[in-house]
Amino acid sequence: MNDLQLDADGRLRHFITLAGLPRATLERLLDRAEALRRDSLDGARPLDVLAGRTLINLFFEPSTRTRTSFDLAAQRLGALAINFDIERSSTVKGESLLDTVHTLEAMHVDAFVVRHKESGTPETIARNLHSRAAVLNAGDGNHAHPTQGLLDALTLHRRGADFSKLAVVICGDIRHSRVARSDVDALRTLGVRDLRLCAPPELLPDTADADFAQCTFVSTLDAAITGCDAAIMLRLQKERMEAASIPSEADYFARYGLTRTRLARAKPGCFVMHPGPINRNVEIADDVADGAQSLILEQVSNGVFARMAVLAELLSK
Amino acid sequence: MNDLQLDADGRLRHFITLAGLPRATLERLLDRAEALRRDSLDGARPLDVLAGRTLINLFFEPSTRTRTSFDLAAQRLGALAINFDIERSSTVKGESLLDTVHTLEAMHVDAFVVRHKESGTPETIARNLHSRAAVLNAGDGNHAHPTQGLLDALTLHRRGADFSKLAVVICGDIRHSRVARSDVDALRTLGVRDLRLCAPPELLPDTADADFAQCTFVSTLDAAITGCDAAIMLRLQKERMEAASIPSEADYFARYGLTRTRLARAKPGCFVMHPGPINRNVEIADDVADGAQSLILEQVSNGVFARMAVLAELLSK
Amino acid sequence: MNDLQLDADGRLRHFITLAGLPRATLERLLDRAEALRRDSLDGARPLDVLAGRTLINLFFEPSTRTRTSFDLAAQRLGALAINFDIERSSTVKGESLLDTVHTLEAMHVDAFVVRHKESGTPETIARNLHSRAAVLNAGDGNHAHPTQGLLDALTLHRRGADFSKLAVVICGDIRHSRVARSDVDALRTLGVRDLRLCAPPELLPDTADADFAQCTFVSTLDAAITGCDAAIMLRLQKERMEAASIPSEADYFARYGLTRTRLARAKPGCFVMHPGPINRNVEIADDVADGAQSLILEQVSNGVFARMAVLAELLSK
Numbered sequence: 001m002n003d004l005q006l007d008a009d010g011r012l013r014h015f016i017t018l019a020g021l022p023r024a025t026l027e028r029l030l031d032r033a034e035a036l037r038r039d040s041l042d043g044a045r046p047l048d049v050l051a052g053r054t055l056i057n058l059f060f061e062p063s064t065r066t067r068t069s070f071d072l073a074a075q076r077l078g079a080l081a082i083n084f085d086i087e088r089s090s091t092v093k094g095e096s097l098l099d100t101v102h103t104l105e106a107m108h109v110d111a112f113v114v115r116h117k118e119s120g121t122p123e124t125i126a127r128n129l130h131s132r133a134a135v136l137n138a139g140d141g142n143h144a145h146p147t148q149g150l151l152d153a154l155t156l157h158r159r160g161a162d163f164s165k166l167a168v169v170i171c172g173d174i175r176h177s178r179v180a181r182s183d184v185d186a187l188r189t190l191g192v193r194d195l196r197l198c199a200p201p202e203l204l205p206d207t208a209d210a211d212f213a214q215c216t217f218v219s220t221l222d223a224a225i226t227g228c229d230a231a232i233m234l235r236l237q238k239e240r241m242e243a244a245s246i247p248s249e250a251d252y253f254a255r256y257g258l259t260r261t262r263l264a265r266a267k268p269g270c271f272v273m274h275p276g277p278i279n280r281n282v283e284i285a286d287d288v289a290d291g292a293q294s295l296i297l298e299q300v301s302n303g304v305f306a307r308m309a310v311l312a313e314l315l316s317k
Numbered sequence: 318m319n320d321l322q323l324d325a326d327g328r329l330r331h332f333i334t335l336a337g338l339p340r341a342t343l344e345r346l347l348d349r350a351e352a353l354r355r356d357s358l359d360g361a362r363p364l365d366v367l368a369g370r371t372l373i374n375l376f377f378e379p380s381t382r383t384r385t386s387f388d389l390a391a392q393r394l395g396a397l398a399i400n401f402d403i404e405r406s407s408t409v410k411g412e413s414l415l416d417t418v419h420t421l422e423a424m425h426v427d428a429f430v431v432r433h434k435e436s437g438t439p440e441t442i443a444r445n446l447h448s449r450a451a452v453l454n455a456g457d458g459n460h461a462h463p464t465q466g467l468l469d470a471l472t473l474h475r476r477g478a479d480f481s482k483l484a485v486v487i488c489g490d491i492r493h494s495r496v497a498r499s500d501v502d503a504l505r506t507l508g509v510r511d512l513r514l515c516a517p518p519e520l521l522p523d524t525a526d527a528d529f530a531q532c533t534f535v536s537t538l539d540a541a542i543t544g545c546d547a548a549i550m551l552r553l554q555k556e557r558m559e560a561a562s563i564p565s566e567a568d569y570f571a572r573y574g575l576t577r578t579r580l581a582r583a584k585p586g587c588f589v590m591h592p593g594p595i596n597r598n599v600e601i602a603d604d605v606a607d608g609a610q611s612l613i614l615e616q617v618s619n620g621v622f623a624r625m626a627v628l629a630e631l632l633s634k
Numbered sequence: 635m636n637d638l639q640l641d642a643d644g645r646l647r648h649f650i651t652l653a654g655l656p657r658a659t660l661e662r663l664l665d666r667a668e669a670l671r672r673d674s675l676d677g678a679r680p681l682d683v684l685a686g687r688t689l690i691n692l693f694f695e696p697s698t699r700t701r702t703s704f705d706l707a708a709q710r711l712g713a714l715a716i717n718f719d720i721e722r723s724s725t726v727k728g729e730s731l732l733d734t735v736h737t738l739e740a741m742h743v744d745a746f747v748v749r750h751k752e753s754g755t756p757e758t759i760a761r762n763l764h765s766r767a768a769v770l771n772a773g774d775g776n777h778a779h780p781t782q783g784l785l786d787a788l789t790l791h792r793r794g795a796d797f798s799k800l801a802v803v804i805c806g807d808i809r810h811s812r813v814a815r816s817d818v819d820a821l822r823t824l825g826v827r828d829l830r831l832c833a834p835p836e837l838l839p840d841t842a843d844a845d846f847a848q849c850t851f852v853s854t855l856d857a858a859i860t861g862c863d864a865a866i867m868l869r870l871q872k873e874r875m876e877a878a879s880i881p882s883e884a885d886y887f888a889r890y891g892l893t894r895t896r897l898a899r900a901k902p903g904c905f906v907m908h909p910g911p912i913n914r915n916v917e918i919a920d921d922v923a924d925g926a927q928s929l930i931l932e933q934v935s936n937g938v939f940a941r942m943a944v945l946a947e948l949l950s951k
Contacts, residue, residue: 041425046369052680054706064402065420072371072424075397080709085698095911103699103910106934107706108675130931276420277412297447300423358742363686381719382737389688389741392714593737594729614764617740 004126012313014126014135017144018185019211026153026189033154033302033309040076040305048078049316053110057083058101059138060116065276066138066147069300070113073307079110079315097121098128105131110315112136119143119178134314136307142176148275149182151306153190155299156230159271163187167194167267169224171256172234172283173203173244174212179275181211183232188214198224200256202244221256222265230271233258233283249282258284263293271295321443329630331443331452334461335502336528343470343506350471350619350626357393357622365395366633370427374400375418376455377433382593383455383464386617387430390624396427396632414438415445422448427632429453436460436495451631453624459493465592466499468623470507472616473547476588480504484511484584486541488573489551489600490520490561491529496592498528500549505531515541517573519561538573539582547588550575550600566599576602580610588612638760646947648760648769651778652819653845660787660823667788667936667943674710674939682712683950687744691717692735693772694750699910700772700781703934704747707941713744713949731755732762739765744949746770753777753812768948770941776810782909783816785940787824789933790864793905797821801828801901803858805890806868806917807837807878808846813909815845817866822848832858834890836878855890856899864905867892867917883916893919897927905929 002020007013012025039047055074057067067083074081084104095103101112111134114122119141126135139145156166168187174180174197187195195215197204205212218224225231236252246252263270272284272294280286289296319337324330329342356364372391374384384400391398401421412420418429428451431439436458443452456462473483485504491497491514504512512532514521522529535541542548553569563569580587589601589611597603606613636654641647646659673681689708691701701717708715718738729737735746745768748756753775760769773779790800802821808814808831821829829849831838839846852858859865870886880886897904906918906928914920923930 054710068399068401068421069424071399072397076371080706082702082705084702096914099911099914102931103934104702106931107703107938108935277416280413280416297419297423300420301425304424385716385718385738386741388716389714393688594733597730597733614736614740617737618742621741 001123004123012310014122015146015310015314016122016126016135016137018146018149018182018189019144021185021189023189023191026150026186029150029306029309029313030154030157032312033150033305034158036308036312037302037305040308046078047076049312050074050077050079053079053315054108055079055081055111055113055311056104056109057081058086058112058114059083060086060114060121061139063115063139066115067113069303070136070138070307073304073311076304077308077311079311098125101125101128102130105129105133109133111311113138115139117141136310136314139178142178143181144185145178145182146185147303147307147310148179149186150310151299151303152183152232152273152275153186154302154306155273155295156271158298158302159295161229163190163192166192166230167196167228168192168230168232169196169198169218169221169228170232170234171198171221171224171258172236173240174199174234175203175205176237176240177234179234184212184215196224196228198256200244200246200252203240221258221262225258225262225270226265228266228270230273231258231263231266232273235275235277236279236282249279253282253285257282258288260285260288260291263288269293273299276300318440321440329627331439332463332627332631333439333443333452333454335463335466335499335506336461338502338506340506340508343467343503346467346623346626346630347471347474349629350467350622351475353625353629354622357625363395364393366629367391367394367396370396370632371425372396372398372428372430372628373421373426374398375403375429375431376400377403377431377438378456380432380456383432384430386620387453387455387624390621390628393621394625394628396628415442418442418445419447422446422450426450428628430455432456434458453627453631456495459495460498461502462495462499463502464620464624464627465496466503467627468616468620469500469549469590469592470503471619471623472590472612473588475615475619476612478546480507480509483509483547484513484545485509485547485549486513486515486535486538486545487549487551488515488538488541488575489553490557491516491551492520492522493554493557494551496551501529501532513541513545515573517561517563517569520557538575538579542575542579542587543582545583545587547590548575548580548583549590552592552594553596553599566596570599570602574598574600574602575605577605577608580605586610590616593617635757638757646944648756649780649944649948650756650760650769650771652780652783652816652823653778655819655823657823657825660784660820663784663940663943663947664788664791666946667784667939668792670942670946671939674942680712681710683946684708684711684713687713687949688742689713689715689745689747689945690738690743691715692720692746692748693717694720694748694755695773697749697773699934700749701747703937704770704772704941707938707945710938711942711945713945732759735759735762736764739763739767743767745945747772749773751775770944770948773812776812777815778819779812779816780819781937781941781944782813783820784944785933785937786817786866786907786909787820788936788940789907789929790905792932792936793929795863797824797826800826800864801830801862802826802864802866803830803832803852803855803862804866804868805832805855805858805892806870807874808833808868809837809839810871810874811868813868818846818849830858830862832890834878834880837874855892855896859892859896859904860899862900862904864907865892865897865900866907869909869911870913870916883913887916887919891915891917891919892922894922894925897922903927907933910934
């Protein structure tokens with residue numbers, strides 16, 4: 001994918017996946033996010049590094065959280081952000097996805113933020129553009145959610161994590177999770193060596209799945225979390241629960257929910273993370289979600305800065 | 318509520334209700350609205366007193382008029398205004414209202430404009446915030462619609478009304494009306510002593526209802542409007558009409574509709590007001606709604622300036 | 635209509651139809667669009683000729699393409715553009731169209747962009763305004779789509795067309811097409827003398843239809859396109875196809891679709907145009923739509939500049 005994402009000088013052209021992205025690129029994005037955070041919060045005038053640029057949100061799956069985060073990131077950098085309302089658009093009238101994209105490109109769009117239920121859609125768009133527009137993947141199928149991976153890395157980095165010494169568990173529906181894949185990509189690239197995956201057997205990836213190479217598969221959360229510095233809990237889709245023969249949410253919580261007791265098996269101060277929205281008392285107990293070790297809302301804050309960093313990297317001159 | 322709405326220095330922190338708000342605060346808002354009206358209309362550059370600030374519209378009940386008014390108020394002051402699309406949001410996925418609010422707060426939001434069908438929702442949000450964000454009530458259940466009360470007071474004030482000498486009738490479904498409550502709050506605070514309420518018996522409030530203390534209950538509009546300086550007609554919800562055993566809109570109009578004949582019983586030049594949208598020839602006859610004494614469209618104009626004043630008071634440094 | 639569209643000094647007040655608009659006005663709009671294109675694309679700061687102005691999109695028919703084009707045009711000139719969400723608005727609650735318009739006017743709106751399925755709605759609005767707001771017709775029934783006519787003329791003009799020597803065929807559902815009417819208006823005004831209309835018999839206009847006076851009606855596309863400099867293909871609505879007793883899309887394509895073979899009957903380099911969205915292989919064969927003679931995406935690009943020109947003409951001081 002780097003033929004697509006990076007130009008000949010190694011400069012970022014699109015942001016489709018973290019898989020294979022050079023460590024230096026990822027670190028530059030983390031630094032840029034941190035710099036933008038300082039510039040945004042010091043109370044000065046709004047930034048205008050993207051003044052005159054146009055970004056289109058193309059969300060084929062509903063997501064107000066991620067879309068609002070991208071919207072704020074773009075507008076706080078001075079860009080014009082347009083939400084293209086898929087449900088009322090010509091794609092309903094039978095216009096193909098690429099015809100819609102080419103039409104919008106012809107209106108001089110600088111970036112497309114794409115969410116789609118099918119893996120590969122952002123790449124397909126990026127490979128078929130007529131212009132120099134950038135494509136940002138806001139989540140495609142089970143494939144990738146690279147700004148989530150970046151913001152999770154940023155959240156740990158801002159908390160002083162030394163990636164080379166970190167033990168991290170990711171728990172939940174790993175098999176179908178684009179968040180798990182992008183988190184693993186980010187953390188591995190940044191040097192995390194102890195990466196553990198925990199899920200009900202039906203929701204673990206195939207052992208041959210290259211996306212999760214070098215990860216350890218652990219079947220119980222009690223074992224998986226022992227000695228960890230961070231636990232990333234994933235959202236459980238109800239449909240998946242049934243497919244995994246889990247009789248109820250209470251049953252899932254009993255086996256894979258993060259409670260205070262389980263958290264006590266991790267290292268002291270182990271960070272608790274979740275991409276949101278949480279199902280309280282399914283993935284995480286209330287007191288853990290709202291407790292001192294929870295970084296869930298920091299993730300949201302950092303998400304805006306991570307997206308600003310990617311937009312600035314892709315679009316500023 | 319003033320513990321919530323005002324800080325130790327008496328400065329406005331949230332705008333949830335007009336009940337109990339000091340007269341000086343209300344008068345400062347009226348002055349500020351008037352000043353912003355002048356600054357906006359003199360053709361100069363757009364204002365930027367809220368540049369860099371972010372406002373989120375959280376409308377759990379549909380309302381394009383009020384939302385557009387807030388939107389324009391915020392953007393004309395230079396703020397970023399984001400409409401959070403409730404129907405497509407994670408609240409659908411089971412995320413609680415407060416989790417949604419905390420997530421948005423984590424994106425560094427400066428103000429939430431909240432409309433909700435349940436009374437008390439804006440207060441609940443304000444009491445549970447993690448940040449210094451301000452909450453503006455854009456209408457909650459039967460409880461309050463404070464910017465409407467403010468804009469109605471502004472409209473009378475700009476027409477030169479001397480509140481201490483004013484006789485005002487409010488006519489319609491008083492019992493269930495947040496507009497009636499906020500109008501009574503505003504007018505009483507500003508010194509109006511002759512406040513009359515007129516409604517079908519089923520739609521009058523309980524006589525013990527403290528929200529309407531010191532108001533006179535009058536059962537016919539012919540009597541209620543006699544000698545008035547202003548008549549505020551409320552919108553009739555069809556569902557309420559049935560509950561009040563009113564057989565038809567024509568019947569309601571015959572008994573409570575504002576016609577030219579009835580208006581002649583008021584003082585000459587009596588102002589005609591309505592929060593909109595009007596049901597023509599149900600609450601007000603066409604020729605009265607469009608007549609020289611009607612301030613209905615002035616209310617709309619003043620609404621934008623009233624909301625600008627509140628936003629500037631809450632958010633400018 | 636010019637009593638409505640032009641003020642006493644011949645200055646544009648509304649943009650409802652191209653019918654009867656003076657050639658000098660049209661040429662000034664073409665020049666202005668070209669100047670704005672240069673200013674927009676030279677990489678300088680965003681334009682601000684409409685800073686402080688407010689535009690409302692009032693789309694009673696869904697159209698994300700045209701609405702996005704107007705949105706970008708307005709915002710790139712520095713105006714505030716608000717999408718008024720008709721489906722959730724008070725028009726649902728029974729407020730009349732004109733009450734909605736007057737309410738929005740009272741919020742100090744400078745322009746309304748109106749799309750409506752009934753012919754005449756933009757004119758009705760323009761004739762009943764209370765303020766000096768401008769009305770831009772974004773398509774009304776079968777009547778007119780004047781910015782489409784303007785952008786199509788702009789597209790030919792920028793390709794160096796000498797209108798006085800041009801032969802143009804318009805093919806498709808002429809009878810019900812506001813695009814055809816506005817294209818004919820634009821091209822005739824600019825001096826095109828050889829204007830040919832081609833359609834299935836049921837979709838041709840009445841021969842007495844003054845909208846298409848001086849046009850030649852040709853029953854087969856093979857004949858109609860012969861010797862043409864430009865072919866404007868119209869979108870086929872499925873409902874119309876049935877009404878015209880055309881058994882299938884394949885049948886329509888066989889008789890009226892623009893293929894490479896048919897295009898070879900035109901002059902070399904004949905331009906291929908379509909207002910979009912295309913039904914591929916119904917109105918135009920894939921290889922023609924994507925071929926070197928296709929101006930379809932240039933039309934989209936020019937659409938933004940054409941709309942900027944109209945907005946600047948109507949709203950700048």
